[in-house]
Amino acid sequence: MSQIIIYTIITLVAIGAVAAIILYFVAQKFKVYEDPRIDQVEEALPAANCGGCGFAGCRNFAEALVKSDSFDGLNCPVGGNDTMASVASILGREAVESAPLVAVIRCNGTPEFRPRTNTYDGASSCAVEHSLHTGEGGCPHGCLGHGDCVDACDFDAIHMNPETELPEVIDDKCTACGACVRACPRDIIELRKKNKKDRKIFVSCINEEKGPIPKRNCSVVCIGCSACFKVCPHDAITMNNNLAYIDPVKCRLCRKCVVVCPTNAIHEIHFPPPKIVGVAKETETSKSKENETKQKN
């Protein structure tokens, strides 16, 4: 009886030894060299796997970082400059500072400003509604309000406001990964430079049509009048196809354009109430302030 146990043990040990030897040589033969820095870099990344960098996940991004010679075009928007600095120290390179960004919604078509002319009864998805018709209001560019952007956000940074029927971005949570930008079928979400105290000035409309029709659809539409373009002292505003665009880098947040916009299409957010205002435009400014606070709530 004990003999059988001994033989069994000897046989098993022998098999184990032979297998170990074979495996050792096979492992040597088929060894894949992997840069140990990839693991280190991956460790330093936020592990959100959001795809904001343009890669499928943090691992792929880490591989790309290690492989490339410079950080050109490689940036983790979620981790920001701190993460990129630690990645740079792992790889022994100079970190490139990039301005943090934040998502803004370029539509202010609340039911008050953009009267609803019909009711949509189909699938609750912006992509579906966009493919079917112009939306409940007449504007073919405005927010549809089903929250495809909310579903896309991995960071809980964007929510629908049931009152305005528009999404709102929580600046502190937004990592500028760009998931909402890709999800929006109407392309109204833009990533813009984050300013001090989260202050923002932007044209909250993407309408490029001229004439009275857009104005009939929505009262806070950009009608391409160029008033802001003329008044801007920093050359930050450009007019493309009847649509004003404020360059976030050039803009110095002087707020002159906000006052002159006849339709209140230019938004200012997180600013204190203006101290000196042109007398004639006072009412309009306060109105735009009102809109802004409404959007914030």
Next chain:
Amino acid sequence: MGLLTFSLGGIHPPENKISAGKKIESPGLPEIVTIPLAQHLGAPSKVVVARGDTVKTGQIIAEANGFVSTNIHSSVTGKVLKVDLFPDSSGYRRQAVQIQVEEDDWVEGIDLSDTLVKDFDKSQDEIRKIILNSGIVGLGGATFPSHVKLMTPKGKTAEYLIINGVECEPYLTADHALMLEKHDELIVGVRILMKGLGVEKAIIGIENNKPDAIKIMEKASAEFDSIVVKPLKVQYPQGGEKQLVQALLKREVPSGGLPIDVGVVAFNVGTVYASYLAVQKNRPLLERVVTVTGKSVKKPSNFLTRVGTPVSYLIEKAGGLPEDTAKVINGGPMMGKALSRLDVPIVKGSSGILLLMEEEAYRKETQSCIRCTKCVTVCPMGLEPYLLMTQAEKAMYEEMEGEKVMDCIECGSCVYTCPSSRPLLDYIRLGKGELGKILRARKAV
């Protein structure tokens, strides 16, 4: 022996053919017509008139822009107000010509009489040319330019001409009315298309819920051995080209293919009538029969409507918009799309305007999929709608290609049968659109 029908899937919704038996009448001319430049599948036509021009009824206002495209004719006489962007049935603004109607003065050489012209001596090429010049497209709804269908591609031969008088869509009666009133003209049209296509055999398929049409068409075609009328069992979506070919000939059109792949070309009866008018009377396609119907509509009608007439005008002529109207649908209840505004024009592809009452208009609340596979059972194309919907929801458009989403004929049987009222077709259409973009981009590379 049971009646013919297609073998896979299908449903039988309530027929509600309220306007059946109503004579085709003219609603008159509106004050302004808006004629879109993209009324057909393929490239939008190129406009050849400008603001301020005076156009006559039947005059070409936009020319074919490529092979898969067609001419568009003015449907009225008057002054061109604008060539600009106007909302189409989806509300998006597209190129169209707006004409202020003055009178109804047709271009010279067009025969406006009602007399039946039986004999024709045109050659095959002449017929094809007339069809192209007359701007004829498939009037069943897909609006595919008819001259393209008549040109059999190399390596394929057409054996049968199938005439689609099925009209399986509930409520609609436009084709039915046409068969009852214009049966003799239709038979001449069938002969013209047979010659244009170069085939010896034609089959007219009509569903069994229109016994009067079957009888009258059988009588009209009695003197021609080559034209057969076949009654079909009532089953939706039998009016789909592929389903009809399968029902009549037991031939299955391959995935991604056309009926010509199995030696068949199919035309709707509306198209046949338009071809008759074009070849025998020199009349281009500028009007069509449109059913205006609904349970609460005062005067359900079949209107011979000029292209470009506003929907609101037709509703006015059918007794006005009933107070309890909750939804206006362009087309039938199964495949039509709800309109978000009523100032949009009737186009070549509009077969009906359906007004739904408050109590029947809304969809039920969407619930979770219970995996009953009813949608799979009824899908006439053998697809898996529940899977396609999930894929479209998750934006897995490329994976949908393998599931053959492009074969979907958008008949809506899956949505009709779903006990959880899931918006299956909404998402499938989205997936088709997005996958179409991907496929076109791939082709362009």
